[in-house]
Amino acid sequence: VCVTDKLEDLANCDLIIESVAEDLATKKELFAALDKVVKPSCILSTNTSTLPVIEMAKVTNRPDKVCGIHFFNPAVLMPLVEVVRPVTASDDTIALANDFVKACAKDAVQVVDRAGFIVNALLFPYLNNAIAMLEAGTASMEDIDVAMKGGCNFPMGPFALLDLVGLDTSMAILDALYAEFKSSNLEPRPMLKKLVGEGKLGRKTKQGFYNY
Structure with a gap:
């Protein structure tokens, strides 16, 4: 586990899950910044509990590689993860998100991008x-x-x-x-x-x- 305060250190990540404040403007700003730093194949995901994932996808040049991966608090104890699919997300992106959730030994449910999810x-x-x-x-x-x-x-x-x-x-x-x-x-x-x-x-x- 590495801790950093520099976005540039995330350049080679395959998957990123943001968990900043539950504020759409803040999340969009972060997604736009990450999009410029990470490699083209990187999936950008959000841990938002209710905000529209599509709005974050739209500020990137990779809307097909943006999805929601919503863990529940406390994540170490709660078994459920909502995998949220905006209309722009590709099948490969959702499949990789589900593979990641499975690797975390969590139970994934699939949901479309509507406020509050399930x-x-x-x-x-x-x-x-x-x-x-x-x-x-x-x-x-x-x-x-x-x-x-x-x-x-x-x-x-x-x-x-x-x-x-x-x-x-x-x-x-x-x-x-x-x-x-x-x-x-x-x-x-x-x-x-x-x-x-x-x-x-x-x-x-x-x-x-x-x-x-």
């Missing part, structure tokens, strides 16, 4: 609804978490999960889902926006829905 497109409406339920006073967040763990056999409740993911990341995912699907169920709830605005982002800041 997991987050199903998960985040549920998380947003949990916040709406708390806002409405239906139950406390502690009881909502206990109910979903005990009633659905989930490993953690929605509020503990939101804090683990990061409230800023969660809001960015909901924003991306809302931008594509325009469902009111996907618009970030006021309580989430308030916490993010206060800098309470979950476990990483020691405060979110819970205190840590």
